[in-house]
Amino acid sequence: MNVLVIGGGGREHALVWKLRESPRVEKIWCAPGNGGIAAEAECVAIDPGDVAGLTTFAEKNRPDLTVVGPELPLVNGVADAFRARNLPIVGPSQIASQLEGSKIFSKEFLLRHKIPTAKLFGTFEYPEDAAAALKEVQYPLVMKADGLCAGKGVVLATNEDEALAFIDSAMRKNELGPAGRKLMFEETLVGEELSFIILTDGEKYAPLVPTRDHKRIFDENRGPNTGGMGAFSLDELLPNSLRETITRTVVEPTLRGLAADGIRYQGFLYIGLMITSGGPRVLEFNCRLGDPETQAILARLDCDLAEILYDLAVRRFDPAKFRWKAGASVCIVLASEGYPGKYPTGRPISGLTALADKTGVKVLHAGTRLFGDVIATSGGRVLGVTSAAATLDEAVSRAYEAVSSIRFDGMQFRHDIGTQTGLAHSAGN
Numbered sequence: 001m002n003v004l005v006i007g008g009g010g011r012e013h014a015l016v017w018k019l020r021e022s023p024r025v026e027k028i029w030c031a032p033g034n035g036g037i038a039a040e041a042e043c044v045a046i047d048p049g050d051v052a053g054l055t056t057f058a059e060k061n062r063p064d065l066t067v068v069g070p071e072l073p074l075v076n077g078v079a080d081a082f083r084a085r086n087l088p089i090v091g092p093s094q095i096a097s098q099l100e101g102s103k104i105f106s107k108e109f110l111l112r113h114k115i116p117t118a119k120l121f122g123t124f125e126y127p128e129d130a131a132a133a134l135k136e137v138q139y140p141l142v143m144k145a146d147g148l149c150a151g152k153g154v155v156l157a158t159n160e161d162e163a164l165a166f167i168d169s170a171m172r173k174n175e176l177g178p179a180g181r182k183l184m185f186e187e188t189l190v191g192e193e194l195s196f197i198i199l200t201d202g203e204k205y206a207p208l209v210p211t212r213d214h215k216r217i218f219d220e221n222r223g224p225n226t227g228g229m230g231a232f233s234l235d236e237l238l239p240n241s242l243r244e245t246i247t248r249t250v251v252e253p254t255l256r257g258l259a260a261d262g263i264r265y266q267g268f269l270y271i272g273l274m275i276t277s278g279g280p281r282v283l284e285f286n287c288r289l290g291d292p293e294t295q296a297i298l299a300r301l302d303c304d305l306a307e308i309l310y311d312l313a314v315r316r317f318d319p320a321k322f323r324w325k326a327g328a329s330v331c332i333v334l335a336s337e338g339y340p341g342k343y344p345t346g347r348p349i350s351g352l353t354a355l356a357d358k359t360g361v362k363v364l365h366a367g368t369r370l371f372g373d374v375i376a377t378s379g380g381r382v383l384g385v386t387s388a389a390a391t392l393d394e395a396v397s398r399a400y401e402a403v404s405s406i407r408f409d410g411m412q413f414r415h416d417i418g419t420q421t422g423l424a425h426s427a428g429n
Contacts, residue, residue, distance in 0.1 A: 001306060002027045004058060005041065006078065007048050007069025008034045010333075010366035010384040011291035014298045015067055015305075016041045017362060022306035029063065035375040036365025036383075051078045058087050065310045066090070068267070071148060074287050075101040079267070088313035091267045092287050096258065099269075099285040103144045103153075103184050106285050113257030116249055117282045118142065118274075121185040127171040130183050134160050140188045145170055147179025151227040151340070156188065189283070191276040194237060195293050196246055198271070199319075200255065201312055202264040206319035207251075209300050210238035211293040217340060219416045226340040227381060230417030232330040233296040234392050246273065246280050254285075266312065292384050295331035295364050299388040300324050328392035330418045331384045332399050336367070337410025339380035344410065347377045351406040360395075361402045362386045377408055392418055 001024045005015050012030060016037055019025050031054060033043030046053045049072040058066065066082060068074055068091035077094035091097075098105040110117040121137045123146075124130035134141075143166050145153035153176055157163035170180030197208045213231040217223040238246075250271060258265045270286035270293075289297075298305070303323040311317050336343035345367075352375060355363055364386055367379015383406065387399035396418045403413060 001025050001064040001310065002061070003029070003306065004061075004063040004066040005030045005069060006054060006066065006073055008032045008037070009069065009291055009379075010331075010364045010381065011289055011294040012069040013037050013040075013364040013366070014295045014384075014386070015069060015289075017364065018298045018301055018305045019067070019309075022304045024304065024310075025306050029057075029061070031057065034365045034378070035368035035370040036363070038370055048073050049076055051076045051081050054078055055081045055085065058082060059085060062087070064088065065306065065313055067309055069288065069291075071097065071100050071286065071288050074267075075148060088310065090309045090313050092265050092269075093263070096263050096265045096267075097287040100287040101148060102146055103284075104146050104182060107184060107186070109257060109261070110282055113253055113260070115253050115257065115282055116279060117186075118189050119187040121187070123182060123184045124171075125182050127167050130167045130171065130185075131164060133185065134163050137163075137185055138187060139163075142186045142188050143167075144184045144186070145176050145180040146182035146184060147176075149176050149179045151225065152176065153179055154225065189274040189276055189281050191274045191281075193283070194273045194275055194280075195231075195290055196238075196251070196271045196273055197289060197293065197297070198251060198269050199267070199308075199312065199317075200269060201266050201315065201317040202255065202259065204317055204319050205251065205255065206322050207243075207247075208297050208322075209233050209235065209324050211290070211296050212237055213290065213293055214414060214417055217335075217412075217414075219414050224340055226335070228290070228292045229333045229335065229414045230331055231290075231292045231296045232328065232392060232395070232418035233293075233300055234328045235326075242275070242280070246271075250280055250282060291366075292331040292333055292381075295384045295386045296329045299329035299331070299362065299386050300327070325388060327388060327390045328395045328418075329386065329388040330392070330395045330399050331364070331386040332403055332413055332417050333366075333381050334383040334385065334403065334406060334408075334411055334413045335381050336377050336379065337412060339412070343380050345376070345378050346371075347409045349375050349377065349382070349406065349408040354405055355402050358402060360387055360389060360398055363402070363406070382408070382411075 028041035369378040389395035
């Protein structure tokens with residue numbers, strides 16, 4: 001089997017890592033890949049959002065399976081383009097991907113199908129209307145840009161001045177581009193966040209092991225939101241009673257709702273939840289795997305990922321084929337100086353060679369490039385140091401020991417991923 005993986009971050013490196021373990025897989029291409037993926041797959045210089053370029057490559061090379069990592073190609077319709085050419089692909093259609101591509105589409109879907117979510121205060125196309133509505137809301141206020149903003153489109157405003165500033169930046173100054181032309185206001189939910197991810201053919205589905213990520217840049221959940229500074233997976237995150245509640249009130253109504261709307265969903269569906277005192281509430285949908293949740297999830301995988309994904313792509317999905325390692329896993333993100341704001345690139349990374357054969361640890365590359373024989377930084381989130389072990393404490397200890405071996409100028413990371421300190425401050429994110 002020859003496989004194409006679309007994307008170039010830590011999530012895609014994790015997919016390449018696990019796909020390579022399959023005896024069925026002979027060759028992997030990754031578009032565009034990164035400095036670490038280059039050691040495990042053939043990197044192809046195609047932008048993930050370039051559906052025409054990806055389609056041309058696939059028509060020429062005829063991959064037996066394509067797996068889409070990021071949201072942009074899905075929102076741009078890559079799954080539809082591939083299926084029209086009988087190219088097996090894992091990923092939802094363009095219309096299904098609007099669950100992530102449009103916050104307003106997603107909220108209207110949730111309300112229409114009576115799936116528990118935060119109270120909606122309103123959606124707005126004009127800054128004057130948005131500003132006027134601030135007189136009727138409750139603070140802190142969750143403000144969301146409608147479109148894709150690479151993790152920068154959600155603000156928790158604690159007062160009217162902060163809310164007005166976001167309206168001004170998004171709708172008047174156009175700082176978020178087309179994604180910020182419409183805004184949505186909703187109530188702030190308080191509780192513990194949980195990432196609940198399924199793989200589905202639209203009818204049958206398999207839940208992946210539960211994960212929780214750490215969004216804030218600094219320890220104890222301080223500072224601005226990021227794409228994710230780390231994640232961990234532990235079965236105890238999801239007691240059976242809570243799993244049953246999520247399945248009954250969120251997962252199955254979502255799949256029924258999509259079917260009722262004439263949308264057959266195929267691929268990964270990430271359901272971001274807040275576990276409140278009143279039960280689980282949907283914060284967001286993503287139409288793909290999370291990052292860095294994927295790194296922690298796949299570290300616990302104990303089956304043939306290529307076989308499962310190929311079966312899904314050719315409509316013979318069998319959820320029972322999933323197998324998981326007991327215990328726990330963790331992924332610690334090493335980020336560039338200045339992230340999640342502006343950051344430098346091109347800084348050499350040392351210490352990776354010594355970790356190549358370290359038992360129970362896998363360093364997954366996100367924002368890296370090869371300059372000759374030197375791996376250097378090329379993004380905000382640079383590496384994801386991932387470990388699996390019998391207990392969470394052991395996985396965390398092993399991962400941080402590996403982190404201590406890695407160096408690049410300005411390297412920053414959280415010191416409390418998967419620890420009690422990090423968990424104690426997770427409420428209300």
